[in-house]
Amino acid sequence: MRLVVPDLVSNSYFPAIAAVELGFMREEGLDVELDLLFPVTDAVAALRDGAIDFLAGSAHAPVYADPGWQDVQLLGALARNMYWFLVVRPDLDVERTTLARITNVRIGAAPGPDLGLRRLLAAEGLDIAAAGVTIEPVRGADAGNVSFGVTAAQALADGRIDAFWANGMGAEVAVRRGVGRVVVDARRDASPASLFTFPALMATRRTIRDEPDATAAAVRGIARAQSELRADPGLATDVGRALFPAMEAELIADVVARDVGFYEQAISPEAVSSLVEFTRASGLTSGDAGYDDVVSPAAHKLWA
Incomplete structure (x- = not known):
């Protein structure tokens, strides 16, 4: 099987x-x-x-x-609990408490998991389209035997995206390489979003x-x-x-x-x-x- x-x-x-x-x-x-x-x-x-x-x-x-x-x-x-992380480039001016005010940010997210982020941001009061926030797949993440999170961490390091929504491995790689910092740990988040999926x-x-x-x-x-x-x-x-x-x-x-x-x-x-x-x-x-x-x-x- x-x-x-x-x-x-x-x-x-x-x-x-x-x-x-x-x-x-x-x-x-x-x-x-x-x-x-x-x-x-x-x-x-x-x-x-x-x-x-x-x-x-x-x-x-x-x-x-x-x-x-x-x-x-x-x-x-x-x-x-929901098990993805929002990881941003270190210089991006955003914190867990200021998600509703982000603008013009490119976020990498896989189809399916992206829905958790969209609902989380909506619950925070962010109008994604009006804020100029894009949530899209990361180029290359669908090629062969790759990890979305690790691929997203590399895209963040390369400046192709400003943030990503992905698994703990992707977050770990980005943080250890110094190319990203965690803004949301959905699994441990105190909001209702932790129970979305x-x-x-x-x-x-x-x-x-x-x-x-x-x-x-x-x-x-x-x-x-x-x-x-x-x-x-x-x-x-x-x-x-x-x-x-x-x-x-x-x-x-x-x-x-x-x-x-x-x-x-x-x-x-x-x-x-x-x-x-x-x-x-x-x-x-x-x-x-x-x-x-x-x-x-x-x-x-x-x-x-």
């Missing part, structure tokens, strides 16, 4: 990456291949159409391909129905990865050295160590309510959805 992530060299979907690379899914009885498919909007369409079996991506991604939550359901969280494992209702053993093995493999990484974040280095470029391989354990407190598989009713409201406010769907529409009942019975 195939499990896809929309960004490989990152911490965003790391419990899923580790569950495959460290053999936890295999030990649960699931023979799975890990692939990269960017952006997440394309990946969820591939999931809906049966080209892949599992997707580790943004929890709001299903409604890009399935606005009524008829085909795709979440199997569990990879971690709690979260990283999750998902599958189609068809796979959940027809492959119950494989689905259960995937859920258990993720739980094992979360547990092992909480106990020893240093395991992330082994995964990084197998899959990442050299610099990012040596950084990933530090990034994961900061995240492990959020490594919980259970999805709360509050998280689903906020997720549904986020998708509605963003115009991705006009309907309402209940907890069991969004989250597979077969999966949440396995979390305990």
